[in-house]
């Protein structure tokens with residue numbers, strides 16, 4: 001075998017190693033009307049401001065569900081919730097923020113009952129055991145921490161751009177805003193960033209009964 005052939009063999013081996021596994025991003029069989037989703041979002045942001053999760057940079061959430069009759073259950077840290085991260089060179093895992101009783105967030109907030117999100121919530125609730133349902137903002141040129149969450153998350157992208165990617169483990173994926181529904185394995189280490197110049201907005205629900213292999 002000459003040198004040229006050896007290189008081809010080695011390149012092929014590397015190619016095999018680079019085959020990506022997207023099984024932590026699972027597209028669901030339901031689909032919603034993207035125009036109605038965006039209209040509902042526009043309706044809500046006319047009167048509601050994003051919660052900053054207790055003063056966290058580049059974090060914004062509008063909760064669509066709450067603990068019945070308890071508007072405080074969606075404020076400050078409760079708009080965010082517990083996660084685990086590896087913040088420094090030691091690689092040691094630490095937990096941040098507060099634990100959330102996801103299953104208690106069963107009430108769709110009455111202020112939004114006249115929006116398309118109510119229909120979306122009812123449909124999703126009939127198919128999944130949901131925890132909190134939030135609209136999450138990711139501002140341009142911003143990222144999350146490298147972290148893992150207690151449970152998988154359901155995503156419906158409302159506004160996005162090609163520079164918005166979610167990274168789970170070492171696999172990155174863009175989820176288009178076309179009414180599709182995704183469940184992502186947030187129990188693995190992950191991140192999301194917006195490398196565009198416009199806001200990225202997703203409807204994100206905690207899913208309590210979804211199992212990844």
Ligand SMILES: [Fe+2]
Nearest residue numbers: 147148149186
């Ligand atoms: Fe997360």
